[in-house]
Amino acid sequence: AARPRAGPPPAARRPVGAWPPSPPPGAGAGPPAPGSPERQSLIRSVVEEVPLFRESAVFYLADFRGTVIFNKVASARVGMNLAQVPAVRAALAGNEVFTWWGSRTAEPATQGLLPPDGGEVRLYQLFLKPVRFGSEVKGLMGIGFPFGAAELGHVIGITRAEVAFLADGHVYVNSLPKVPASQLLALGTPPAGTPEGAVQRFVDGAEEYLALRIPVLSTLGERVGTALVYRSKTQEQRVFRDLRRVLNGIGVAALLVAALLAFAISHQVARVVRQLFQGVSAVREGNLEVR
Secondary structure, eight states, X not given: OOOOOOOOOGGGSOOXXXXXXXXXXXXXXXXXXXXXXXXXHHHHHHHHHSHHHXXXXXXXXXXTTSBEEEESSOGGGTTOBOTTSHHHHHHHTTOOEEEEEETXXXXXXXXXXXXXXXXXXXXXXXXXXXXXXXXXXXXXXXXXXXXXXXHHHHHHHHHSSEEEEEETTEEEEESOTTSOHHHHHHHHSOOTTOOTTOEEEEEXXXXXXXXXXXXXXXXXXXXXXXXXXXXXXXXXXXXXXXXXXHHHHHHHHHHHHHXXXXXXXXXXXXXXXXXXXXXXXXXXXXXXXXX
């Protein structure tokens, strides 16, 4: 008798027309889900290949709804929706946005995008760029870097003054730590009616300072903080006092030198006049050999 062919038992056979249909032979399981470890690992490997992305402190991707699909800082934040954040809405509308976020003042919906601050107050420069396929915006990319000592040094070099950045009741950056935060915050919220560009005066100990308050805006025109540029009036006046002391010393020395020169010149002129008088007297008495 012919031996029966090997195959699955009848119970394992799928009836004709069963739903869902069996995948064709060799077909995979399809792309990984957006929040799956495989998808996150794939995106992270791509991010690590780009130096700018790799060195950034903040990097995330969101879809056209504003839902985070990748977050370099904390993968647990994947799935959070940022559509209510004005900067994100503007980016999803096709605008490139530059703004600032602080580790203590970011909106609750965006707080998880920033790296852990370890209890410190940190300031980040953020750039949001729409991601397009053709003319259609399919999502956005957010990239950010901390505003640290190196960046602060560039600003000080430009302004030649001390600089502080304030936002929402916090001092994020201050190049002169000896000036208390409470003093700077008071300058950042002057009395009503104070012009924006008005120079303000404040005293800290024996030092008197002059400060200028400058609004910091995002590319949306939204005020995101205040920059204070201030210099020590006492220190500036000290320089002028030292200069005046030096000039006074130079003036006294010049007077002494002038007096000595005048005495020497007058003595020389008097000697010449005396010799001339003696010669004239000798000629008058008949001595023609006098010189």
